[in-house]
Amino acid sequence: MLDRYGLIGLFAIVAIIFPLIPLLLARFLRPRKPNRSKMETYECGLEFEDFPVEAQQVWVQFRIQYYIFALMFVVFDIEVVFLYPWAVAYNSLGLYALVEMIIFLVILVMALAYAWRKGQLEWV
Amino acid sequence: MIPLPYFLLLGAAVFCIGLFAALARRNAVAILMGIELMLNAVNINLVAFWRYTKPGTPTWDLAGQIFALFVITLAAAEAAIGLALIIAIYRSRDTVNVEDVDIMKW
Amino acid sequence: MxxxxxxxxxxxxxxxxxxxxxxxxxxxxxxxxxxxxxxxxxxxxxxxxxxxxxxxxxxxxxxxxxxxxxxxxxxxxxxxxxxxxxxxxxxxxxxxxKEDIVPANADRWVHFLAPVVTMIPITLILAVIPWGRGMAPADLNIGVLYVIALSSLGTVGIFMAGWGSNNKFALIGGMRAVAQIISYEVPQVLAIVAIVLLAGSLSLVDIVKLQGGWAGFRWFLFAIPVGPIAFVVYMISAIAEVNRTPFDLPEGESEIVAGHHTEYSGMKWGLFYMAEYLNLFVVCAIAATLFLGGWQGPLLPPWIWFFVKTLLLILIAMWVRGTFPRIRMDQLMKFAWQVLVPVALVNIVLTGLALPIFKAIGLI
Amino acid sequence: MSIDLVLTYVAFFVLAAITIIGGLLVAFVRNIMHAALALMMAFMGVAGIYLLLEAEFIAAVQVLIYVGAIAVLILFAIMLTRGLMTRTLPPENNQWLAAGGLALLLFVALVYIAVTTHWPVGTQALAGTDLIPKIGTELVTTYVLPFEVASILLLTALIGAIVIARE
Structure with missing residues (x-):
């Protein structure tokens, strides 16, 4: 265990340090001349401060569609989690394993069909 | 190997932190996060007990891991429904503070 | 030699x-x-x-x-x-x-950590790729799942960038990118299930080993009809997952400036840029491993074969970028859920049915 | 003590610290987005703990489902319900003292049980057995009923969530 995941752990440590090196290097090489309009939030050439207060609120109201797609994603992600060990074991199992998986898939496809039917898979 | 109680203590700590977050946070989404933490603590215990039951003996099977798998499934379903409820409440009452949602109180 | x-x-x-x-x-x-x-x-x-x-x-x-x-x-x-x-x-x-500009309203820590968090999972995936014969740094028996799990973390960094910049374009771009990535991740992983069915293993090293012999005709790409279907579904989703044209809506310059890296400059932006290209390399390397037999091949040294195949797939991705126009957001989502997911699901069932035939002709 | 064991202890304490710090941030941070990011950190720590327990499949699932999917769901829900960060109200409600006392009491009780009980355990090595085919086999034989019920649970959860969120 430790021989293989020890290397992954080592990799993780290096992977965390690695992006910090160019950032640190750039810190010594780059100029630093901040001014007010440079530090402003980018807004297509307009001054951010001139906006009315409610328009300065960046947190726009997102559409519910985002949540629906995340829901579909969660459901199918879990399906995948069950599919992988089944796929590994399938060779040594019989046809009944395929039948059971088809039942499982059909039930989940009903979820997809429901969302499809209700027009939830349309972005507009 | 590390003795079993280490993992049990970690599970207990995570569970209690989750319990505190679920009971004390005002924000409904944070309450849900606390519940997810509690479910994680349960999973730590399940997997730890699976690992430390004697391998090779008749009682040793994969029950712990498979239970953990089903708990994760359940956690996902719970999060999906819980967050949908929070969004629905937000859309009708414009708040996610659980103390403001009290029409069922009396 | x-x-x-x-x-x-x-x-x-x-x-x-x-x-x-x-x-x-x-x-x-x-x-x-x-x-x-x-x-x-x-x-x-x-x-x-x-x-x-x-x-x-x-x-x-x-x-x-x-x-x-x-x-x-x-x-x-x-x-x-x-x-x-x-x-x-x-x-x-x-x-x-280049000067590093951080907007005054930004969530400083999240803004700083976003490029770092984006880089970490991609770097970690390099650990399991079989670069040549006996050249997999770590041969995990959950190899494929490891790759999938880590590539699903890519959304976190993008979201942090969108949120941390405190900018409308960045936030909208980040949300779009996350929605797109999660939508295309589903057909991508479902396509891989067919390969796992053929190989009967999640270890990338085993999967490559199984594809040796028959002068390359044992590559899973040639497991007709399921191999080509899985390959096409995988490549389309992979290109979408790395946000490249024609699926580059999250950074559509003409609508939302530069998406989640609108407020990034200098080396932080460089890290995002690096993550994007490494991601392209990684998805193509995984495609070469799963479908094109990884390092298997005659004459040339194995590790050169691996790079040749990966580069070929990268060139295809570049060709696609050079020739297709950007598609619309609603078309994008519709394509993932109403075309690719059903096709991938049917492909899994087909693979399950065809497996005895493949076994009989000695393909696997 | 062998070097491997020392390393295992170090890894355990680092991962436990990541998990617990992440959890504490979830419980106390005012900014809900930071709480969600801390939650992901805690999830990653738990995934590492699973690796220490040699449950690599569950570790991968933890990363894939919790960090990759549930966390995204939480982030989207936060983005859909804006105006959460009220500057005036503290993040905890009025009963935080009672809740904290209860949590602490429970923790003390659990610690007592975990330390004093004699657990009938063994610590044999798994010797690198690949458990994934076994998990797959068990899923379609011993646990086939919960397996199919899980898909029905997901179906109902999805339909329910769509209905609730769209109403």
Missing amino acids: DILNNLFPNIYNALNDFFHGLLRGANLRPDAESFIVSLIMGLIVVVFLVAISPFLMLSLTWVERKVVARIQNRLGPNRVGPWGIFQIFADMIKMLT
Whole structure:
């Protein structure tokens, strides 16, 4: 265990340090001349401060569609989690394993069909 | 190997932190996060007990891991429904503070 | 020839013996000695892989600029050095010396951590790729799942960038990117299930080994009809997952400036850029491993075969970028859920049914 | 003590610290987005703990489902319900003292049980057995009923969530 995941752990440590090196290097090489309009939030050439207060609120109201797609994603992600060990074991199992998986898939496809039917898979 | 109680203590700590977050946070989404933490603590215990039951003996099977798998499934379903409820409440009452949602109180 | 074939494993073994010999004089406990040697060897492998990744990425940007320029009837970079090859170093110097601007309203820590978090999972995936015969740094028996799990973390960094910048374009771009990535992740992983069914293993090393022989016709790509279907679904989703044209809506310049990296400049932006190209390399390397037999191939050394196949797939992705226009958001989502997901699901069932036939003809 | 064991202890304490710090941030941070990011950190720590327990499949699932999917769901829900960060109200409600006392009491009780009970355990090595085919086999034989019920649970959860969120 430790021989293989020890290397992954080592990799993780290096992977965390690695992006910090160019950032640190750039810190010594780059100029630093901040001014007010440079530090402003980018807004297509307009001054951010001139906006009315409610328009300065960046947190726009997102559409519910985002949540629906995340829901579909969660459901199918879990399906995948069950599919992988089944796929590994399938060779040594019989046809009944395929039948059971088809039942499982059909039930989940009903979820997809429901969302499809209700027009939830349309972005507009 | 590390003795079993280490993992049990970690599970207990995570569970209690989750319990505190679920009971004390005002924000409904944070309450849900606390519940997810509690479910994680349960999973730590399940997997730890699976690992430390004697391998090779008749009682040793994969029950712990498979239970953990089903708990994760359940956690996902719970999060999906819980967050949908929070969004629905937000859309009708414009708040996610659980103390403001009290029409069922009396 | 044999020297070239086993170049990297031989170097590894030689270094391993060298360090063992060096430590033998120190009269350490045997477990301490083997621990120190394995630590040093692990560090050498890890640092080597991590250190070549920036050069890999920079040369990919050069190749892409040249290829896309040719497609568009231009010359591409041709000033700095022969064929503009030193353009990559010019780019590197430019990224390092640009001022780093952080908006005053930004969530400073999230803004800083976003590029770092984006880089970590992609770097970690390099650990399981079988680069050649006996050249997989870590052969995990959950290899495929490891890759999928880590690539699903890509959304976190993008979201942090969108949120941390405190900018409307960044937030909308980040949300779009996350929605797109999660939508295309589903067909991508479902396509891989068919390959796992054929291979009966999640280990990338085993999957490559199974595809040897028959002069390349045992590649899972040739497991007709399921292999090609899975390959096409995988490649389309992979291109979408790395946000490349025609699926580059999250950074659609004409609508939302630059998406989640609107507020990034200098080296932080450079890290996002690097993550994007490394991601392209990784998805193509995984495709080469799963569908094109990884390092399997005649005559040339295995690790060269691996790079040839990966580069071929990257060139296809560049070709796609050079020829297709950007598609609309509603078409994008519709395509993922109403075309790719059903096709991938049917493909799984087909693979399950066809497996006895493949077994009978000796394909697997 | 062998070097491997020392390393295992170090890894355990680092991962436990990541998990617990992440959890504490979830419980106390005012900014809900930071709480969600801390939650992901805690999830990653738990995934590492699973690796220490040699349950690599569950570790991968933890990363894939919790960090990759549930966390995204939480982030989207936060983005859909804006105006959460009220500057005036503290993040905890009025009963935080009672809740904290209860949590602490429970923790003390659990610690007592975990430490004093004699657990009938063994610590044999798994010797690198690949458990994934076994998990797959068990899923379609011993646990086939919960397996199919799980898909129905997911179906109902999805339909329910769509209905609730769209109403």
